[in-house]
Amino acid sequence: MAKLDMNAEGGPKFMADPFTIPDIKCGAMEDLDSYMAHPKHNTDLGFPGELIDNWQEVAIAKIGELAEKNRAFQVYLDSCVKCGACTDKCHYFLGTGDPKNMPVARQDLLRSVYRRYYTFAGKYFPKLVGARDLTREVLDEWYNYYHQCSQCRRCSVFCPYGIDTAEISMAARDIMNAVGKGQKYCNEIIAKAQDVGNNLGLNPKALRATLEDLEEDLEEETGLSVRIPLDEKGADILLITPSADFFADPHIDGLLGYAKVFHEAGVSWTVSSYASEAANFGMFIGSYENMRTLSLRIRQAAIDLGVKRIVFGECGHAWRVAYSFLNTLAGPFDFLDQDYPIPQHIMEFTHDMIQKGELNFDKSRNDHIRLTYHDSCNVARGAGMGGYEGGQFDLPREVLKACCNNYFDMDRDTTHESTFCCGGGGGLLTDELMDLRVKGASPRMTALKDVTDEHGVTHMAAICAICKTQFSKVMPKYGYEMDSIMSVHQLVASALILTGQEIEEDTAPEGNGVATEVSS
Amino acid sequence: MAYDVNGATIEHDEEGYITNLSEWSKELADVIATAEAVDMGEEHWAVVNFLRDYYEEYQIAPAVRVLIKSIKKSMGPEVGNNKYMYELFPYGPAKQACKIAGLPKPTGCV
Amino acid sequence: MTATLFAILYYVATLLLVVGVAMKMRRYAKAPAPLKIPTMPAPRTMKGVYFRMFREVVVFESLFKSNKWIWLFGYLFHFGMLVVVLRHFRYVTYDIWWWLELIQPFGIYASYLMVIGLMGLLVRRIVVERIRYISSPSDYLMLILLIAIAATGMGMTFVQPVDIVAVKGFFLGLLRLQINPLPSSPMLLIHLALVALLMIIFPISKLMHGPGIFFSPTRNQIDNSREKRHIAPWAKKLEE
Numbered sequence: 001m002a003k004l005d006m007n008a009e010g011g012p013k014f015m016a017d018p019f020t021i022p023d024i025k026c027g028a029m030e031d032l033d034s035y036m037a038h039p040k041h042n043t044d045l046g047f048p049g050e051l052i053d054n055w056q057e058v059a060i061a062k063i064g065e066l067a068e069k070n071r072a073f074q075v076y077l078d079s080c081v082k083c084g085a086c087t088d089k090c091h092y093f094l095g096t097g098d099p100k101n102m103p104v105a106r107q108d109l110l111r112s113v114y115r116r117y118y119t120f121a122g123k124y125f126p127k128l129v130g131a132r133d134l135t136r137e138v139l140d141e142w143y144n145y146y147h148q149c150s151q152c153r154r155c156s157v158f159c160p161y162g163i164d165t166a167e168i169s170m171a172a173r174d175i176m177n178a179v180g181k182g183q184k185y186c187n188e189i190i191a192k193a194q195d196v197g198n199n200l201g202l203n204p205k206a207l208r209a210t211l212e213d214l215e216e217d218l219e220e221e222t223g224l225s226v227r228i229p230l231d232e233k234g235a236d237i238l239l240i241t242p243s244a245d246f247f248a249d250p251h252i253d254g255l256l257g258y259a260k261v262f263h264e265a266g267v268s269w270t271v272s273s274y275a276s277e278a279a280n281f282g283m284f285i286g287s288y289e290n291m292r293t294l295s296l297r298i299r300q301a302a303i304d305l306g307v308k309r310i311v312f313g314e315c316g317h318a319w320r321v322a323y324s325f326l327n328t329l330a331g332p333f334d335f336l337d338q339d340y341p342i343p344q345h346i347m348e349f350t351h352d353m354i355q356k357g358e359l360n361f362d363k364s365r366n367d368h369i370r371l372t373y374h375d376s377c378n379v380a381r382g383a384g385m386g387g388y389e390g391g392q393f394d395l396p397r398e399v400l401k402a403c404c405n406n407y408f409d410m411d412r413d414t415t416h417e418s419t420f421c422c423g424g425g426g427g428l429l430t431d432e433l434m435d436l437r438v439k440g441a442s443p444r445m446t447a448l449k450d451v452t453d454e455h456g457v458t459h460m461a462a463i464c465a466i467c468k469t470q471f472s473k474v475m476p477k478y479g480y481e482m483d484s485i486m487s488v489h490q491l492v493a494s495a496l497i498l499t500g501q502e503i504e505e506d507t508a509p510e511g512n513g514v515a516t517e518v519s520s
Numbered sequence: 521m522a523y524d525v526n527g528a529t530i531e532h533d534e535e536g537y538i539t540n541l542s543e544w545s546k547e548l549a550d551v552i553a554t555a556e557a558v559d560m561g562e563e564h565w566a567v568v569n570f571l572r573d574y575y576e577e578y579q580i581a582p583a584v585r586v587l588i589k590s591i592k593k594s595m596g597p598e599v600g601n602n603k604y605m606y607e608l609f610p611y612g613p614a615k616q617a618c619k620i621a622g623l624p625k626p627t628g629c630v
Numbered sequence: 631m632t633a634t635l636f637a638i639l640y641y642v643a644t645l646l647l648v649v650g651v652a653m654k655m656r657r658y659a660k661a662p663a664p665l666k667i668p669t670m671p672a673p674r675t676m677k678g679v680y681f682r683m684f685r686e687v688v689v690f691e692s693l694f695k696s697n698k699w700i701w702l703f704g705y706l707f708h709f710g711m712l713v714v715v716l717r718h719f720r721y722v723t724y725d726i727w728w729w730l731e732l733i734q735p736f737g738i739y740a741s742y743l744m745v746i747g748l749m750g751l752l753v754r755r756i757v758v759e760r761i762r763y764i765s766s767p768s769d770y771l772m773l774i775l776l777i778a779i780a781a782t783g784m785g786m787t788f789v790q791p792v793d794i795v796a797v798k799g800f801f802l803g804l805l806r807l808q809i810n811p812l813p814s815s816p817m818l819l820i821h822l823a824l825v826a827l828l829m830i831i832f833p834i835s836k837l838m839h840g841p842g843i844f845f846s847p848t849r850n851q852i853d854n855s856r857e858k859r860h861i862a863p864w865a866k867k868l869e870e
Contacts, residue, residue: 070662072847079838082765130766
């Protein structure tokens with residue numbers, strides 16, 4: 001059981017409960033600025049390199065353009081009645097107390113300008129309806145606070161009209177990019193993905209070396225030739241996974257898990273070096289065009305490799321784009337096998353295998369772990385799974401319960417559609433925003449602490465690359481080990497006994513001291 | 521934004537990563553390490569050297585797992601493990617060690 | 631003179647309300663939703679979407695999940711207002727429909743609910759720090775306007791009764807493009823003036839949340855993006 005150092009000097013504090021509403025602290029986060037994009041990052045994406053001279057005019061025109069091109073933007077700017085239902089729903093507000101992190105207040109940063117230039121009341125009675133001119137201060141405020149929104153959509157669950165702050169924050173970033181005020185983290189990464197094929201900048205040679213290295217590990221562990229094929233034409237399945245799965249911990253353990261499951265399923269599959277990224281940061285900056293460019297790489301890779309199916313790895317925002325947008329952005333996928341979901345999530349694949357009884361688990365291998373599951377925001381509220389309403393909540397849990405004996409859920413109001421964001425989503429997973437990330441994680445960390453206190457929970461599993469990185473950085477600040485965050489397929493991998501795999505005594509509790517062959 | 525190495529000025533970005541990778545030198549590594557409050561010892565250098573060799577071959581930093589495996593081979597399992605890497609480089613073997621080794625910052629969800 | 635003035639006022643207010651709301655709704659309908667963004671989990675059939683929308687509009691489901699106090703006051707206000715407005719139909723119909731007779735006795739109680747709800751919302755807006763922070767003058771004024779309308783309406787029952795037969799005559803006349811006499815009770819005239827004001831500002835204010843919710847993509851879209859390709863006309867052009 002994790003020993004929690006709750007009162008570490010200067011460290012973050014747990015909340016009394018995950019829903020504790022803080023006192024309002026005006027301006028608490030106003031000095032937090034994420035790094036601006038360099039001119040090259042912006043021009044690579046077709047945006048002006050630096051803030052243009054007539055930025056005000058262009059920004060105002062862009063608001064009008066978006067209102068015509070995007071119904072959600074238009075309806076949500078008009079419909080808010082300031083009822084206050086959303087005010088205590090954002091993890092960044094709960095963690096910081098800065099009132100501009102309340103969803104409605106964040107929307108109002110833009111709504112006030114929209115009203116000034118596009119509504120009768122705002123044009124003639126600005127003070128009355130809280131309308132204001134678009135000044136340099138307002139633009140800077142947009143930049144600051146629209147980069148304190150992880151676009152997790154928790155507020156949209158609770159709004160009586162379904163107003164989604166993510167839509168407003170994406171639009172705001174789109175407007176800022178149009179005038180040359182982009183964010184470094186997102187824009188540098190999008191440019192890299194469009195150039196090299198993934199957010200990391202991992203070239204085909206390095207990718208191949210990494211995968212070969214991992215194949216060695218798998219062979220050493222299982223005694224079997226478990227492959228992670230790259231660019232293999234004619235494979236049935238194209239795996240699209242976040243490049244973090246090729247690089248970071250615990251992501252890479254998840255990749256090993258997919259490989260084992262595919263191996264056991266006996267399917268032919270491949271990774272593509274051309275489309276070696278699941279995550280689509282185009283969504284974060286609200287750029288349909290950039291999101292489309294990145295999505296088309298996946299289509300192209302599927303065509304070039306001649307695959308029949310596309311399966312996505314564990315990545316939250318990627319799954320939202322894949323499940324909800326891919327067909328729109330890069331469809332129709334009439335050249336793929338229509339008998340399978342297009343695209344399919346690795347969780348659906350594994351779950352299916354478990355249902356068919358084709359995976360042999362030794363659950364006791366995960367007995368040192370007392371586990372909970374973090375519903376990643378974009379999977380929970382932005383996508384589906386399993387072909388039925390709410391499948392995205394059941395499938396991961398059923399997979400986890402199939403390979404772990406000790407599973408405990410966190411408070412229901414912090415999971416499923418009400419899940420709290422990890423605090424690092426939506427283009428905020430960058431070091432200069434660490435203060436915000438740590439504070440924004442506090443509702444989740446508090447809910448986790450509650451199950452640690454109650455059930456001795458030691459580990460938390462997630463299916464999002466951002467969640468995994470964010471938690472591995474943030475959990476130590478709350479007294480947990482950095483490896484307390486795990487990939488779901490990492491747990492699958494450690495319990496999965498492959499057909500023909502040799503089991504050594506020290507890893508198999510039931511073993512008799514002699515290597516035994518498992519048959520299925 | 522620049523490091524000063526024996527009077528020479530070496531540019532770096534907002535986060536301390538040098539902008540011209542060819543300007544790296546062992547002296548610069550010491551300067552960056554000092555700025556990062558890392559006291560460079562033999563083990564730190566083993567990591568930095570591996571990163572630089574790997575980068576030279578692949579133009580990118582290795583996965584943390586690959587790094588650890590290599591260090592485990594060369595310096596034994598006491599050094600070659602995740603936990604110890606974070607003791608050597610508290611801000612992470614990927615990001616902080618890359619900065620000292622003069623490699624670009626790994627980007628993405630990492 | 632008063633009758634003529636109010637006749638003009640009501641013709642103008644009705645025109646602005648109908649045309650204004652129609653224009654706004656046309657704007658909403660014309661703007662495409664480029665992507666599938668239902669807040670998940672979402673219904674997988676159109677029937678399911680109707681049911682979701684029904685729950686939002688009839689029982690304020692999301693608001694109930696969110697905040698019980700706002701839900702209670704909001705619901706009392708909206709439900710009370712609905713009954714009160716329905717009850718007002720007797721002033722514009724020659725023969726009273728059977729269901730109007732049915733709700734007739736509840737009108738007074740409904741007006742209590744409406745005022746209690748509005749007062750609750752106003753008190754929360756003033757007392758709760760977070761809601762005070764997000765409130766503009768118009769947000770308070772809107773509540774005060776509605777309270778004033780309700781209060782003057784109730785005033786005509788409890789304080790200063792008016793000749794409602796004459797009022798009905800006036801409105802039935804308007805429907806036939808005739809200007810009939812209007813009682814000059816101050817309570818009535820204030821009530822009518824405020825209602826006309828509400829009608830006029832409806833299309834240019836946050837009151838558009840009423841029609842707006844039906845256009846909200848997070849609530850009215852089906853979760854079928856993998857099965858059926860969704861594409862906006864402007865996005866389709868990118869593919870050419």
